[in-house]
Amino acid sequence: MIPMVDLKTQYHDLKSEIDTAVLAALESTQFILGPNVTGFEQEAAAYLGVSHAVAVASGTDALHLAVLAAGVGPGDEVITTPFTFIATAEAICYVGATPVYVDIDPRTFNMNPALIEAAITPRTRAIIPVHIFGQPADMTPIESICARHNLTLIEDCAQSFGASCNGRMTGSIGSLGCFSFFPSKNLGCYGDGGMVTCTTQELADQIKVLRNHGSRVRYHHSVIGYNSRLDDIQAAILRVKLRRIDLFNTERRRVAHLYSELLGDIVTVPYEDCKGVHVYHQYTVLTDRRDAIMAKLSEKQISSAVYYPIPLHKQDVFAEAYAGVALPVAEDVAGRCMSLPVYPEMPEESVRLLAQTVREALAG
Numbered sequence: 001m002i003p004m005v006d007l008k009t010q011y012h013d014l015k016s017e018i019d020t021a022v023l024a025a026l027e028s029t030q031f032i033l034g035p036n037v038t039g040f041e042q043e044a045a046a047y048l049g050v051s052h053a054v055a056v057a058s059g060t061d062a063l064h065l066a067v068l069a070a071g072v073g074p075g076d077e078v079i080t081t082p083f084t085f086i087a088t089a090e091a092i093c094y095v096g097a098t099p100v101y102v103d104i105d106p107r108t109f110n111m112n113p114a115l116i117e118a119a120i121t122p123r124t125r126a127i128i129p130v131h132i133f134g135q136p137a138d139m140t141p142i143e144s145i146c147a148r149h150n151l152t153l154i155e156d157c158a159q160s161f162g163a164s165c166n167g168r169m170t171g172s173i174g175s176l177g178c179f180s181f182f183p184s185k186n187l188g189c190y191g192d193g194g195m196v197t198c199t200t201q202e203l204a205d206q207i208k209v210l211r212n213h214g215s216r217v218r219y220h221h222s223v224i225g226y227n228s229r230l231d232d233i234q235a236a237i238l239r240v241k242l243r244r245i246d247l248f249n250t251e252r253r254r255v256a257h258l259y260s261e262l263l264g265d266i267v268t269v270p271y272e273d274c275k276g277v278h279v280y281h282q283y284t285v286l287t288d289r290r291d292a293i294m295a296k297l298s299e300k301q302i303s304s305a306v307y308y309p310i311p312l313h314k315q316d317v318f319a320e321a322y323a324g325v326a327l328p329v330a331e332d333v334a335g336r337c338m339s340l341p342v343y344p345e346m347p348e349e350s351v352r353l354l355a356q357t358v359r360e361a362l363a364g
């Protein structure tokens, strides 16, 4: 059996450190906004090269609070990609704004910067590129478009902890960066968790107030906020794992590069933009014979998955409102993409067995 991710092996590798950290957090009983949260925020900010990091309850909340802090509201438009997890669009909709989807680059699956300016209207307030599958979006042109049109740049870094673009970490490029610590993400905790990185003290203050019931001083509430704090226990686990993130990402790249060597002649393997460091949250290929490959893998108890089978403008929740919108690259990619297991602890034999099985499926 080969799973998509193997959280158990990773836990066993780190067990003594994680258990010690969790037990210490239990003993401290400072469960809400305790010392591990502050410690993790400082360590994560230092790692990412940002001045401020604010931990929240999930990646979805990170996006929601970032969109609010950017001042986006009812009637506004936010430009994003249709080839992402639904949470990117949900955050825009939560504040009463409208997602405007621009098509993707067929090589990187990231938002195509050449198509952004045609989508800007007087109502556009922000752009949310997603560093999909761990590959940084093409940020230089997106940054200049934001500067030229006075738009807030919010990065969706849920899949890209540790990825960089021209030597800058994802999450340090836009005004706000949104991370998820869902267990299977490159940096994952043991439940839900998230974080917003901010370039200014003012934005960090706003996120801190929003995550804690609109309150700066206890029982004084200046705005309507939310209950969206990272648990101290989760922060304790994240501090242990943050010390290993470069090793985890290096190992993901090792698995990905071996796949590409073994499969490059039979499927379209991931393209690595030379400007960035891809951290392979997913290893996603394109093939016209997805069903045959997935059936053969499943026969041998090898996992695979389709991220994402339906672009957002075609989802039931959006289909009617976006009936006239055609995004041919995202639609084509959704029909031909498939993701293979990739995790830091994946043994070389598993990668080789998997590649061999894909070959057999395509030969048969």
Ligand SMILES: *Cc1c(COP(=O)(O)O)cnc(C)c1O
Pocket (backbone or CB within 6 Å): 058, 059, 060, 061, 084, 085, 087, 088, 130, 156, 158, 159, 179, 180, 181, 182, 192, 193, 194
């Ligand atoms: C996982 C993910 C999110 C949401 O994160 P949660 O922590 O699950 O709320 C948002 N955007 C993208 C691209 C993701 O992959």
